[in-house]
Amino acid sequence: MNIVQHPSTPRPVSDPDPIVGGRVELQLLTTLKCNLKCTYCSLGVGDMLGSQTELKYDIEQLAAFVARHLQGKEIYVTFYGGEPTLNLPMMQAVMRRFPEFRYQLQTNGTLLDNLPDWMLGRFSNILVSIDGGEQITDGYRGRGIWRQVIKNLNLVHQRVGGSITARVTWGNPDTGFEELDELATAVEAIDYLYWQFVADEMYAGDSLERRKEVLVRLIDKFFASSETLYPLVPLMGIVRNKVLPTRGRELYAGRTQCRVSTHLINVMPDGKIFPCPDMMYAPEMQMGEIQGNWLRKSPLQPSPEMPCDSCEAFPWCRGNCMKNLYLGYVKKDERYRRNVVEPICELVKFIGREIDRHDPHAWFAGLPLPLRKRLVDAEVYEYVEIMP
Numbered sequence: 001m002n003i004v005q006h007p008s009t010p011r012p013v014s015d016p017d018p019i020v021g022g023r024v025e026l027q028l029l030t031t032l033k034c035n036l037k038c039t040y041c042s043l044g045v046g047d048m049l050g051s052q053t054e055l056k057y058d059i060e061q062l063a064a065f066v067a068r069h070l071q072g073k074e075i076y077v078t079f080y081g082g083e084p085t086l087n088l089p090m091m092q093a094v095m096r097r098f099p100e101f102r103y104q105l106q107t108n109g110t111l112l113d114n115l116p117d118w119m120l121g122r123f124s125n126i127l128v129s130i131d132g133g134e135q136i137t138d139g140y141r142g143r144g145i146w147r148q149v150i151k152n153l154n155l156v157h158q159r160v161g162g163s164i165t166a167r168v169t170w171g172n173p174d175t176g177f178e179e180l181d182e183l184a185t186a187v188e189a190i191d192y193l194y195w196q197f198v199a200d201e202m203y204a205g206d207s208l209e210r211r212k213e214v215l216v217r218l219i220d221k222f223f224a225s226s227e228t229l230y231p232l233v234p235l236m237g238i239v240r241n242k243v244l245p246t247r248g249r250e251l252y253a254g255r256t257q258c259r260v261s262t263h264l265i266n267v268m269p270d271g272k273i274f275p276c277p278d279m280m281y282a283p284e285m286q287m288g289e290i291q292g293n294w295l296r297k298s299p300l301q302p303s304p305e306m307p308c309d310s311c312e313a314f315p316w317c318r319g320n321c322m323k324n325l326y327l328g329y330v331k332k333d334e335r336y337r338r339n340v341v342e343p344i345c346e347l348v349k350f351i352g353r354e355i356d357r358h359d360p361h362a363w364f365a366g367l368p369l370p371l372r373k374r375l376v377d378a379e380v381y382e383y384v385e386i387m388p
Contacts, residue, residue: 014069018287018297020262021252023382024070026101027078027266027277028094030055030087034108055090057271057290059097066098069288069295076102076124076382080266080277085111095122104383106167108141109149112156124162125383127194128153129169133179136172153189163191163380165233170388171198173207177217184232194233194384199278199324203343212350219351223358226366229374237386238355240375241316243364247376248318257318257387260300275300276323305329313349320348320387348387 033053066075077098079091085107095103106127130149131137137146157164166183168175184193197211222230222239229236237257241248248254252262260275265288267273273288274280275298288295300322306329308314319325324344328337364372 012292012294012296014288014294015296018295019070019073019265020255022072023074023076023251023263025078025259025264025382026066026070026075027080027264028084028090029080029082029266029268029277030084030090031269032082033086034081034083053269055087055269055271059093061271061290061293062094062267063097065290065293065295068293074102076104078104078106078127078383080106083108083111085114088114092119095119108145109152110145112152115156117159120156120159121161123160125380126160126162126164127167127383128164128190129167130183132168132170132172132175133182136175136179140171150187150189153187157189164189165192165194165380165384166190167384168193168195169198170195170211171200171202173202173210175214177214180214180218180232181221184230192231192233192378192380192384194380195388196385197344197347197388199321199340199344201339203339208343208346211347215347215351216354219354219358223360223363226363226368226371229371233378233380233384234351234386234388235355236375236378237381238316238351239360239364240381241318241386242352242355242360244376245315248316254318255302257320257385258322259385260322261298261302261319264298265295278323300326303330311345311349313345313352316352317348317387320345321385344388351388 031053075098077094079094084091084105091105102124103122104125104127105123107129109128109130112126112128128149130146131140134146137149138144153164166187168180168183180193180195183190218232219235222232222235224230248256252259255261264275265273266275266277266280267290268280271290272280272286273290273295274285275287276285279285279300285299287298302308302319302322303326306319306325308317308319308325311317321344324336324341327333328341364375367375
């Protein structure tokens with residue numbers, strides 16, 4: 001990491017405590033370079049992808065920032081990109097400098113077999129981006145990628161200290177129950193499946209109804225057994241919040257579903273800090289800088305213009321995606337609201353209604369204690385958004 005001079009412009013005044021609660025997720029973008037060209041990549045907005053390939057801060061500047069702004073917090077680092085493993089020396093330097101932190105890696109999985117065992121053993125979770133089955137994944141990412149990723153997961157799974165979570169961006173309405181179910185259960189190298197409804201205009205025509213048909217089957221399978229836990233994080237998290245609603249509020253002032261308002265900070269390779277990894281193209285979203293050693297409260301905060309408080313899902317959803325809400329209701333992007341935000345909110349409400357149809361309280365009451373504990377306290381909740 002190269003040392004650079006601090007900027008000559010005056011440093012903004014830092015907030016006394018911009019992080020809500022006792023935990024903070026320090027998401028370090030090691031590079032914006034990637035070895036794939038996924039068609040939906042959010043870093044393509046504003047031409048961010050590939051725009052920063054080298055770090056403009058060093059490890060001691062990062063340590064000074066942590067000491068000043070994150071002192072006394074429980075810190076877990078997520079390495080992000082681009083493809084973060086393209087800057088392996090930076091990852092190793094951070095893990096050696098801060099051995100007490102927890103670590104997560106978000107990766108496309110193609111280079112996982114290059115990581116040494118000591119690093120794999122230190123990861124509490126590895127988020128592997130995958131889009132569903134082989135045909136859809138390869139369609140977005142390139143021919144042969146699905147098989148390469150699954151092969152790598154099988155190679156490293158036993159060497160990973162924590163869990164492996166498949167992170168599905170559910171964009172294609174052709175994504176079916178069988179391929180999501182395969183990722184959740186049939187691929188032994190995956191511990192959890194997490195999906196996120198794509199924040200793009202892919203909800204026209206009958207695509208909502210097709211997704212609802214898949215959701216019905218997933219939810220039916222989730223409640224079909226009280227002897228095993230179907231490891232779909234969005235369903236696990238929503239059921240948890242319905243059965244134990246305090247869990248949706250207690251750690252981060254009620255904003256646990258989308259962490260950008262409270263305790264997630266994204267550090268770009270150039271040292272600038274933003275609350276949301278999908279809004280690093282917007283200068284008004286900057287909330288800090290490593291070299292200047294300043295940090296302010298996230299500008300992505302709940303607003304009266306957002307309709308969440310009156311929504312049927314709010315008691316357990318707690319706001320879903322703040323970026324979507326901000327663009328749709330604060331920035332008043334009517335097209336984005338109509339074509340992206342409202343369809344996703346409709347799907348989230350639909351999930352809640354389907355879960356209620358299965359009487360989650362009675363189902364939870366019949367779970368053996370180890371499964372109750374896993375549903376309520378799974379560490380993976382800290383590494384992914386519980387809402388899809």
